[in-house]
Amino acid sequence: MDFFGLADCNNFYCSCERVFRPDLRNKPVVVLSNNDGCIVARSEESKRLGIKMGEPYFKIKDLLEKNNVAVFSSNYILYGDMSRRVMSLLSSYFPKISIYSIDEAFIDLSEISDLGYLKELSHKAVKSINKGVGIPVSLGIAPTKTLAKMASVYAKKHKGYNGVCIIDNDEKREKALRLFPIGDVWGIGRKHSKRLEYNGIKTAWDFTQMSEGWVRREMSITGLRTWKELRGESCIADEDMPHKKSICTSRSFPNQGLDKLEDLEEAVANFAAMCSKKLREQHTVCQTICVFAYGSRFRDDLPQNYINEIINLDVPTNDMQEIVSLAVKALKRSWKTGTYYYKKAGVVVYNIAEDKVVQGSLFDTVDRDKQASLSKVVDEINMRNGLDTVRIAVQGYNNNWHIKNEHISKQYTTNIKDIIVVKA
DNA sequence: TCTGGGGTCCTAGGACCC
DNA sequence: TCTGGGGTCCTAGGACCC
Numbered sequence: 001m002d003f004f005g006l007a008d009c010n011n012f013y014c015s016c017e018r019v020f021r022p023d024l025r026n027k028p029v030v031v032l033s034n035n036d037g038c039i040v041a042r043s044e045e046s047k048r049l050g051i052k053m054g055e056p057y058f059k060i061k062d063l064l065e066k067n068n069v070a071v072f073s074s075n076y077i078l079y080g081d082m083s084r085r086v087m088s089l090l091s092s093y094f095p096k097i098s099i100y101s102i103d104e105a106f107i108d109l110s111e112i113s114d115l116g117y118l119k120e121l122s123h124k125a126v127k128s129i130n131k132g133v134g135i136p137v138s139l140g141i142a143p144t145k146t147l148a149k150m151a152s153v154y155a156k157k158h159k160g161y162n163g164v165c166i167i168d169n170d171e172k173r174e175k176a177l178r179l180f181p182i183g184d185v186w187g188i189g190r191k192h193s194k195r196l197e198y199n200g201i202k203t204a205w206d207f208t209q210m211s212e213g214w215v216r217r218e219m220s221i222t223g224l225r226t227w228k229e230l231r232g233e234s235c236i237a238d239e240d241m242p243h244k245k246s247i248c249t250s251r252s253f254p255n256q257g258l259d260k261l262e263d264l265e266e267a268v269a270n271f272a273a274m275c276s277k278k279l280r281e282q283h284t285v286c287q288t289i290c291v292f293a294y295g296s297r298f299r300d301d302l303p304q305n306y307i308n309e310i311i312n313l314d315v316p317t318n319d320m321q322e323i324v325s326l327a328v329k330a331l332k333r334s335w336k337t338g339t340y341y342y343k344k345a346g347v348v349v350y351n352i353a354e355d356k357v358v359q360g361s362l363f364d365t366v367d368r369d370k371q372a373s374l375s376k377v378v379d380e381i382n383m384r385n386g387l388d389t390v391r392i393a394v395q396g397y398n399n400n401w402h403i404k405n406e407h408i409s410k411q412y413t414t415n416i417k418d419i420i421v422v423k424a
Numbered sequence: 425t426c427t428g429g430g431g432t433c434c435t436a437g438g439a440c441c442c
Numbered sequence: 443t444c445t446g447g448g449g450t451c452c453t454a455g456g457a458c459c460c
Contacts, residue, residue, distance in 0.1 A: 033428030057425040101460045189458045248430055
């Protein structure tokens with residue numbers, strides 16, 4: 001039997017913060033979203049306090065203070081760096097990993113047939129990541145990805161497993177399915193789980209007992225795939241993600257939002273620059289750029305406007321200047337006079353292709369080679385001297401659009417001035 | 425006062441063509 | 443004006459994920 005593994009970092013963002021703050025071990029920790037808006041990560045202690053995922057920060061500020069919860073703004077530079085370390089150590093044990101998110105990776109185990117050896121190797125990997133990077137990891141192993149994901153939950157929940165749970169026969173599979181709430185299954189979200197529960201389907205096992213036709217009808221092809229996977233038939237393919245199909249950079253703004261064109265312009269310019277950078281990092285170009293901005297859905301009392309401007313390019317690009325200027329022009333074009341508050345804005349680029357195969361336009365007037373070398377130089381300078389050392393004028397320095405992050409931790413791993421000092 | 429950000433896939437329906 | 447079938451392509455929106 002071929003197996004899949006899923007390695008999942010426990011409470012990843014909180015664990016990252018704890019690596020550099022050993023005093024917070026066994027203490028409740030939470031990490032906030034951008035803008036310090038809501039809770040996006042909780043340590044076990046915080047979960048036990050009843051703090052929910054996605055809960056608005058302002059609503060539970062008192063509860064957090066009363067319980068001495070350590071609060072952090074999200075520090076994606078730190079998390080990204082820690083993630084790279086975890087993944088690289090993981091792949092030294094299992095060469096065929098595919099990174100699924102910042103804190104998770106699937107493992108193709110089809111080349112390992114000796115179950116005893118697999119078990120031993122798994123425990124070694126988990127221990128070494130824990131020791132080497134300081135991040136606790138749970139590893140689930142099973143015949144399908146959906147079951148592996150479920151196994152990883154058991155690996156995390158029950159201390160006795162020491163971080164590794166293997167589902168290697170039907171008896172174990174049934175037991176695991178019977179104890180697993182339907183809403184916790186990978187691929188079953190809020191909407192479906194509500195409908196399923198309404199139909200008396202409470203556990204993953206109940207779901208597997210429904211007929212194939214019913215599942216197909218009620219939940220379409222994606223639901224059917226989950227159903228098959230839970231029954232032990234592997235059918236979620238390894239999309240070896242050549243590159244992303246769309247890239248979005250967006251933010252919400254503090255308080256009621258922005259109402260001045262200059263501020264929004266500056267924000268959009270920065271979002272566009274970030275998108276172009278992400279395109280270059282994955283060696284791709286885009287053919288469509290979308291600029292959007294809208295008001296708060298919680299504020300019916302403020303005048304609302306919705307901007308959604310799409311730009312189609314004749315020649316795909318990843319050039320910073322070009323993308324920034326097109327995005328800003330689009331924003332200006334669709335700007336509505338009068339006072340409207342924009343709570344959130346962003347830039348999306350899509351119709352993405354690899355940059356090698358750019359199809360020139362007959363009427364193209366831009367010197368593509370010159371453009372590419374300029375972008376490259378800018379990227380190199382910024383890499384050496386910090387983000388946005390070299391930038392386009394419209395990116396500005398007013399920062400009225402900038403997000404709130406009052407509780408940010410230091411850049412322990414990526415910035416020399418924040419490096420940990422060991423006292424003798 | 426204050427409510428995240430970044431993705432993927434699937435389907436239904438409209439526009440258009442013969 | 444109404445009447446048809448069959449096909450493609452595009453888009454918006456829904457559902458899901460972390």
